Structures are given as structure tokens and as C-alpha cells.
Amino acid sequence: MTLSRLSLAQFRSWPRLDLDLDLDARPVAIFGSNGSGKTNILEAVSMLAPGRGLRGSAAPEQARQGKDAGWRIAADLGDHRVVTQAPPDQTRSVALDDKPVPQTALARLVRVIWLVPAMDRLWTEAPEGRRRFLDRVTLSLMPDHADLALAYDKAMRERNRLLRDQVGDPGWYRALEAQMADAGAALTRNRQAALSAIMAAQGPSDAFPAATLTLLPGEGHADDDDADSIAARMAAMRPRDLAAGRSLTGPHRADLGATWGPQDMPASLSSTGEQKALLLSLIMANARALSDQPVLLLLDEVAAHLDGDRRAALYDLIRNLPAQSLLTGTGPELFADLGDAARRLAVEKHDGRSDLAALS
Structure with missing residues (x-):
């Protein structure tokens, strides 16, 4: 196509x-x-x-x-x-x-994949940018990722509204936390599978080195892919979340880590040129991993x-x-x-x- x-x-x-x-x-x-x-x-x-x-x-x-x-x-x-x-x-x-x-x-x-100059700061910007990048990669490989993200975000918005309103009744939270846990566990599994697929698709190149990619939990245990564990943690975190007025744990706190070379150099500590080369390596690997799908590369x-x-x-x-x-x-x-x-x-x-x- x-x-x-x-x-x-x-x-x-x-x-x-x-x-x-x-x-x-x-x-x-x-x-x-x-x-x-x-x-x-x-x-x-x-x-x-x-x-x-x-x-x-x-x-x-x-x-x-x-x-x-x-x-x-x-x-x-x-x-x-x-x-x-x-x-x-x-x-x-x-x-x-x-x-x-x-x-x-x-x-x-x-599948639409893009690289724009603003993404050159991927390895040095806040985790939110890397999380968006990871989710775009994951979406290209697993189209159901968009529906899962929508379900998770909808339930989290409702939970955050309860937290902001200082609602203390646990009955209001259980159903929302179950929805977040189910969608969140699936999101995390998708992200982990996407990272494995991208690493497997990287080609050996002196100009564009391969990277080892990891899903970093950040501050919110965002690498947990067990729905029961996620739900239990959210319930335990309610007092802290009430104080903050928002959900502090879950896959929405995930980060993307990358290292490369024999010394496992972190991407964030690499030179500007090396960071650009790593980013291009991932973009090329993303397209290569979709060899059986129609791909537009921008x-x-x-x-x-x-x-x-x-x-x-x-x-x-x-x-x-x-x-x-x-x-x-x-x-x-x-x-x-x-x-x-x-x-x-x-x-x-x-x-x-x-x-x-x-x-x-």
C-alpha cells in the first residue's frame, strides 16, 4: 500500500x-x-x-x-x-x-513514523517526551495500544477528579482502579513487547549504532504488568494520592532508557551527534520491524x-x-x-x- x-x-x-x-x-x-x-x-x-x-x-x-x-x-x-x-x-x-x-x-x-528536529532533545528532556515516543512506536506495532491508552486515561481522569475533590469513600475508587489496572497492565506488556521488537530489528551499522532499550519504572512502578498488583498498589497509595490531588503510580509514569556500545553508555550522557545517531537507529528499526505492514516514514x-x-x-x-x-x-x-x-x-x-x- x-x-x-x-x-x-x-x-x-x-x-x-x-x-x-x-x-x-x-x-x-x-x-x-x-x-x-x-x-x-x-x-x-x-x-x-x-x-x-x-x-x-x-x-x-x-x-x-x-x-x-x-x-x-x-x-x-x-x-x-x-x-x-x-x-x-x-x-x-x-x-x-x-x-x-x-x-x-x-x-x-x-503505520506512520516520524522524526522532527524537536525530537533531537529526546534523551535530555523530561520523561513525558520519551513516553510519548515509546507509545508512538508501540502503536505502530500494536494498533490496540490506542484503545488501551484511551481506556486508561479516561479512568485516570475520573480517579483524579475524585482525588481533587477529596472524596474519601473507597467504594468510589475500586471500579476505576480496576479499569486502570487492567488497561495499564496491557499497556505495559505492549510497551515491553515493542522494545523487544525494536531491539531485534536494529541492524549493525557504524553510523547508526544499536541500543539496549529498557522500560524504566520512574516513580510509579510503571514496569509492573500484573493487573492485581497494580490495583493493590493504587489502593494502598490513595492517602498519598489524595494529598497530591492526582495519581502518582501506574504506567503513566513510565520512562524509556537507552544505552549503547561496549561500555553501555547512557544515551543521556552521549554527545549530541551520538544521540541523533541513536534516535535514527531506533526510527529505522521501527520501520524495519513493520516489514509486513504499510509504513509511511516522515x-x-x-x-x-x-x-x-x-x-x-x-x-x-x-x-x-x-x-x-x-x-x-x-x-x-x-x-x-x-x-x-x-x-x-x-x-x-x-x-x-x-x-x-x-x-x-
């Missing part, structure tokens, strides 16, 4: 875009000056997955004409037609082959942050991945090593609107 056509209306800087990829599965290198709308194309493609896309933006923020306007994205994916839109004053909706479906249905249609401004040798090594990996890839950069020279193995899309911006300059 490939992305053969993409149409945008009033999305970010694009008043309209109709991009016909002619059923061509080669990587597409998108280039143009800063602010020309390159990343906006990748963000639109990332909206073919559940959630808020690669920028994590709310739907009103993505409308070209402001939060009181709307936007529409349509895509042909293999034999399927996907339309997702956010009309004015309405939440985002999704239709698959003209039938309304929940966002989670997208996870079963195509790499934003990735070439500008690599030296010539690593850039060439990355392009070699991309050419051999079982994925359809879209890359962005400021100029065509950044993609010279791809040669005829890629298509090139030039974009430019005039009077605040993005336009397609050429596709070759």
Missing part, C-alpha cells in the same frame, strides 16, 4: 495542494526555503495516524485562516480513501471509504543535522526500508546521494501561502 495522492485545503500555509505521486513508492525529497511549507506537508501526512500529528497541535491551530476556520486532508492509500477534517467549531473527524470511523481505525490502516530536516558520511549511510538505509518515505530539506543538494532513487518536490511561499513549484 502506498500514498498515491494527497489533497489539502486550508491546512497551515497551504490554501490548497493536490499532490499526485503516480503510484510511485520511491522516497520523496521535499525542499524549499525555511517557512515555505515543507513541514506542513509532513504534518498533514502525520494526520493519517491517530492523535495530533507530528507537532502535537490542536485542530484549530492547524487551520490556515485561524482557529475559527477549518481544514481538510484527503489521501488515497492503496485502495482506500481517507478524509480527515476539522470544520469550524467542530472536533476532528475521520472517514474511511466514505464511512465515519474513530481515529483509532487509522492505526490499523497504515523525516523532517534530517539531512541538515548529519555529516556527509552519515547522510549517505542514512540514504542507503532508507532505500532498503519496507516503507514509503518523505524527507524535507532546504535545498536539493542535501539529497544528491539519493540520485535517481528518489523523487524531488520543490515548494515555495508567496504572500503567506505555500505553492508547489515542481515535482520531478
Whole structure:
């Protein structure tokens, strides 16, 4: 399955875009000056997955004409037609082959993986960023992960409301804690299985070393995958949680750990270049682990942050991945090593609107 056509209306800087990829599965290198709308194309493609896309933006923020306007994205994916839109004053909706479906249905249609410059701080930022990254990886491998996360978050919000209101009756908590424990145990098992799959899919490469990945419990015993144990801990933690006004234990406190090399160097203590190489290694392994699934790989401004040798090594990996890839950069020279193995899309911006300059 490939992305053969993409149409945008009033999305970010694009008043309209109709991009016909002619059923061509080669990587597409998108280039143009800063602010020309390159990343906006990748963000639109990332909206073919559940959630808020690669920028994590709310739907009103993505409308070209402001939060009181709307936007529409349509895509042909293999034999399927996907339309997702956010009309004015309405939440985002999704239709698959003209039938309304929940966002989670997208996870079963195509796997969307992305890397953006903001993720370069993955190993040094707060655990929340690494947890989001881990859950995106897990979702790509196990589409049910989205439904489990929704069930867990819904029950936790209700429990947190009781905690904030200082409700002391244990009867109000038991059912919610049972729901959190069941969904949380499954979430943790999914995360552990995803880490195993990613490590198994890492390829030996001097440019992009393999990493040992671990699910860190943080402060909330977030590596516990036994539902009875999770429920018992939540019950025991109620006095402390009441004092804090929120749930302090569970898989929502998980963190991702990574070490590499013969000395087991922690990623957080590695150089900036090594951290970038490790991140790329994981992204490539994620795509490789999905060899039996349709994959869209989105790499934003990735070439500008690599030296010539690593850039060439990355392009070699991309050419051999079982994925359809879209890359962005400021100029065509950044993609010279791809040669005829890629298509090139030039974009430019005039009077605040993005336009397609050429596709070759």
C-alpha cells in the first residue's frame, strides 16, 4: 500500500495542494526555503495516524485562516480513501471509504513514523517526551495500544477528579482502579513487547549504532504488568494520592532508557551527534520491524543535522526500508546521494501561502 495522492485545503500555509505521486513508492525529497511549507506537508501526512500529528497541535491551530476556520486532508492509500477534517467549531473527524470511523481505525490502516528536529532533545528532556515516543512506536506495532491508552486515561481522569475533590469513600475508587489496572497492565506488556521488537530489528551499522532499550519504572512502578498488583498498589497509595490531588503510580509514569556500545553508555550522557545517531537507529528499526505492514516514514530536516558520511549511510538505509518515505530539506543538494532513487518536490511561499513549484 502506498500514498498515491494527497489533497489539502486550508491546512497551515497551504490554501490548497493536490499532490499526485503516480503510484510511485520511491522516497520523496521535499525542499524549499525555511517557512515555505515543507513541514506542513509532513504534518498533514502525520494526520493519517491517530492523535495530533507530528507537532502535537490542536485542530484549530492547524487551520490556515485561524482557529475559527477549518481544514481538510484527503489521501488515497492503496485502495482506500481517507478524509480527515476539522470544520469550524467542530472536533476532528475521520472517514474511511466514505464511512465515519474513530481515529483509532487509522492505526490499523497504515503505520506512520516520524522524526522532527524537536525530537533531537529526546534523551535530555523530561520523561513525558520519551513516553510519548515509546507509545508512538508501540502503536505502530500494536494498533490496540490506542484503545488501551484511551481506556486508561479516561479512568485516570475520573480517579483524579475524585482525588481533587477529596472524596474519601473507597467504594468510589475500586471500579476505576480496576479499569486502570487492567488497561495499564496491557499497556505495559505492549510497551515491553515493542522494545523487544525494536531491539531485534536494529541492524549493525557504524553510523547508526544499536541500543539496549529498557522500560524504566520512574516513580510509579510503571514496569509492573500484573493487573492485581497494580490495583493493590493504587489502593494502598490513595492517602498519598489524595494529598497530591492526582495519581502518582501506574504506567503513566513510565520512562524509556537507552544505552549503547561496549561500555553501555547512557544515551543521556552521549554527545549530541551520538544521540541523533541513536534516535535514527531506533526510527529505522521501527520501520524495519513493520516489514509486513504499510509504513509511511516522515523525516523532517534530517539531512541538515548529519555529516556527509552519515547522510549517505542514512540514504542507503532508507532505500532498503519496507516503507514509503518523505524527507524535507532546504535545498536539493542535501539529497544528491539519493540520485535517481528518489523523487524531488520543490515548494515555495508567496504572500503567506505555500505553492508547489515542481515535482520531478
